[in-house]
Amino acid sequence: MARKVAIVGAGVSGLASIKCCLDEGLDPTCFEKSDDIGGVWRFTEYVEEGRPNLYKSLMSNTCKEMSAFTDFPYPEDFPVFLPHAKLLEYLRMYTKHFDLRKHIQFKTAVISIRKHPDFSATGQWDVITETNGKQTSATFDAVMVCIGYLTDPSLPLSSFPGIDRFNGQYFHSRDYKTPEVFKDKRVLVVGMGNSGVDIAVEAMRTAKKVMISTGRGAWVLSRVFDNGYPWDMVFLTRFLNIVRNSLPGRITTRLIESRASQWFNHANYGIIPKDRSVMREPVINDELPAGIITGKVTVRPSVKEFKETSVVFENTPDAEEVDVVVFATGYKASFPFIDDSVIKVENKHASLFKYIFPPLLEKPTLAVIGFLRPLGAVMPVVEIQARWVTRVFKGSCKLPSIKTMMEEINEKKKNKKNWFGLSFDEVLKTDSIVYVDQIASLIGIKPSIPALFLKDPELAMKIFFGPCTSYQYRLTGPGKWEGARKAIMSQWERTLKPTRTRVVEDSSNFLTYVLKVLAMLAVFVGIFFSFI
Numbered sequence: 001m002a003r004k005v006a007i008v009g010a011g012v013s014g015l016a017s018i019k020c021c022l023d024e025g026l027d028p029t030c031f032e033k034s035d036d037i038g039g040v041w042r043f044t045e046y047v048e049e050g051r052p053n054l055y056k057s058l059m060s061n062t063c064k065e066m067s068a069f070t071d072f073p074y075p076e077d078f079p080v081f082l083p084h085a086k087l088l089e090y091l092r093m094y095t096k097h098f099d100l101r102k103h104i105q106f107k108t109a110v111i112s113i114r115k116h117p118d119f120s121a122t123g124q125w126d127v128i129t130e131t132n133g134k135q136t137s138a139t140f141d142a143v144m145v146c147i148g149y150l151t152d153p154s155l156p157l158s159s160f161p162g163i164d165r166f167n168g169q170y171f172h173s174r175d176y177k178t179p180e181v182f183k184d185k186r187v188l189v190v191g192m193g194n195s196g197v198d199i200a201v202e203a204m205r206t207a208k209k210v211m212i213s214t215g216r217g218a219w220v221l222s223r224v225f226d227n228g229y230p231w232d233m234v235f236l237t238r239f240l241n242i243v244r245n246s247l248p249g250r251i252t253t254r255l256i257e258s259r260a261s262q263w264f265n266h267a268n269y270g271i272i273p274k275d276r277s278v279m280r281e282p283v284i285n286d287e288l289p290a291g292i293i294t295g296k297v298t299v300r301p302s303v304k305e306f307k308e309t310s311v312v313f314e315n316t317p318d319a320e321e322v323d324v325v326v327f328a329t330g331y332k333a334s335f336p337f338i339d340d341s342v343i344k345v346e347n348k349h350a351s352l353f354k355y356i357f358p359p360l361l362e363k364p365t366l367a368v369i370g371f372l373r374p375l376g377a378v379m380p381v382v383e384i385q386a387r388w389v390t391r392v393f394k395g396s397c398k399l400p401s402i403k404t405m406m407e408e409i410n411e412k413k414k415n416k417k418n419w420f421g422l423s424f425d426e427v428l429k430t431d432s433i434v435y436v437d438q439i440a441s442l443i444g445i446k447p448s449i450p451a452l453f454l455k456d457p458e459l460a461m462k463i464f465f466g467p468c469t470s471y472q473y474r475l476t477g478p479g480k481w482e483g484a485r486k487a488i489m490s491q492w493e494r495t496l497k498p499t500r501t502r503v504v505e506d507s508s509n510f511l512t513y514v515l516k517v518l519a520m521l522a523v524f525v526g527i528f529f530s531f532i
């Protein structure tokens with residue numbers, strides 16, 4: 001009989017997990033608290049308790065080719081970066097195509113997950129769920145926790161002296177929906193993550209005045225990168241990753257700094273990161289510099305204190321009048337239905353092997369999917385995690401010894417600066433190409449570039465020098481997909497299709513053609529002269 005797997009949550013990670021269970025012949029049951037799929041990507045008009053929340057204007061920060069599951073490219077007419085509704089549409093198509101819905105129990109909340117009394121022999125878990133106020137208990141052979149980390153807002157009010165006497169309105173970015181709330185108001189957004197910058201930029205359309213306060217600064221990149229290509233298709237290539245990771249850390253960060261500052265000088269705009277030896281998650285925003293240069297948004301240092309109707313910033317003598325404060329101060333992860341002895345979140349992360357497996361369990365039958373912050377798209381990362389996990393559950397892949405796992409976890413916890421390549425400011429942040437390759441090697445699906453250069457040089461060139469799209473993890477090994485090569489060869493066509501909506505003469509193509517003809521002429525002339 002197929003092994004039963006409980007999956008908590010039907011967002012991106014949960015859907016990928018159901019699909020991977022089915023691929024490996026496991027029997028998944030997914031419990032979803034709400035009445036629909038999509039998790040963070042499903043917009044609702046009102047904030048719902050216990051669910052992640054989206055603001056109306058939210059767009060994906062990673063482009064569609066980089067955000068695709070490994071065997072399911074986006075339709076070619078979808079925009080290159082996706083409004084949340086389009087991303088949800090993709091998830092619905094994925095769910096339908098692989099017939100995942102019948103494995104989901106909606107309106108069912110997981111209340112507790114406890115080791116079965118026979119756990120040391122069977123590795124089983126007792127899962128208590130609640131539907132319409134009625135609790136049910138069932139035993140599962142394994143569990144995949146797919147709840148993300150964007151539900152519980154982190155609102156560190158104690159770090160903001162005077163907030164209790166502030167008479168204006170304040171709320172966390174999780175409670176933000178549309179910019180009407182800022183109409184004719186003086187707005188302060190605290191925190192320069194992606195939420196903070198998105199909200200500040202949106203506020204400038206309706207507000208009287210917008211300030212954004214940042215303690216650490218940030219690198220801000222545009223979605224529209226070199227020659228108008230998506231930033232991540234240019235930045236996240238195997239070739240560039242090898243270059244970045246082979247250079248001393250200081251040189252790598254300098255190269256990234258100079259690249260980011262080609263768009264606008266981050267120091268002149270007051271947002272250059274304070275500690276540049278470590279990488280913060282870049283802010284992807286196309287409008288912030290325009291907002292700053294037109295005076296619609298002003299950048300401020302950390303908040304020193306609030307007064308009744310104003311705010312005082314560090315190293316700034318005068319108080320600034322403010323009506324609305326948005327605390328875009330991020331989120332805190334928690335796993336309330338699992339005992340602390342199994343997973344405990346401390347200092348924003350948990351002791352998990354490869355961000356997935358609690359290392360001390362007698363049997364590796366519980367996994368957390370999506371509890372990391374990769375530099376790049378989330379979908380391919382969580383899918384590769386789910387592919388590995390389901391193979392571990394099935395017994396096709398083995399975990400190393402507890403000692404080896406603990407050593408790796410403890411080393412990771414130190415978050416030491418690397419001599420070479422990038423170092424990150426938080427344990428949860430990681431280089432997605434390196435991480436996905438590591439997991440892919442454990443499954444036996446990592447493409448061998450040298451072998452591919454001999455067998456299929458055209459494809460090898462695309463994989464090595466082109467964007468590191470996820471289809472390449474379906475070229476070989478378990479779960480090989482016949483459409484993978486075609487998906488890689490056509491990735492730029494799908495990217496450019498939605499932008500080429502007016503037929504124009506392409507002068508750059510003509511130039512390339514002329515250069516090719518000249519190069520061939522030069523070769524012919526060379527051959528001719530070598531014979532006389």
Ligand code: NAP
Nearest residue numbers: 059060061156159191192193194195214215216328329330
């Ligand atoms: P975040 O990336 O965790 O940023 C929170 C920011 O709040 C920090 O960077 C810090 O900013 C500030 N902060 C935190 N604690 C503070 C304190 N005690 N005092 C003062 N400031 C404090 O949170 P987020 O922006 O909500 O993003 C969460 C995740 O969602 C990220 O992975 C992000 O990429 C993602 N996201 C994606 C999109 C999209 O796809 N379009 C949009 C929004 C968010 P300073 O260092 O500047 O002070």
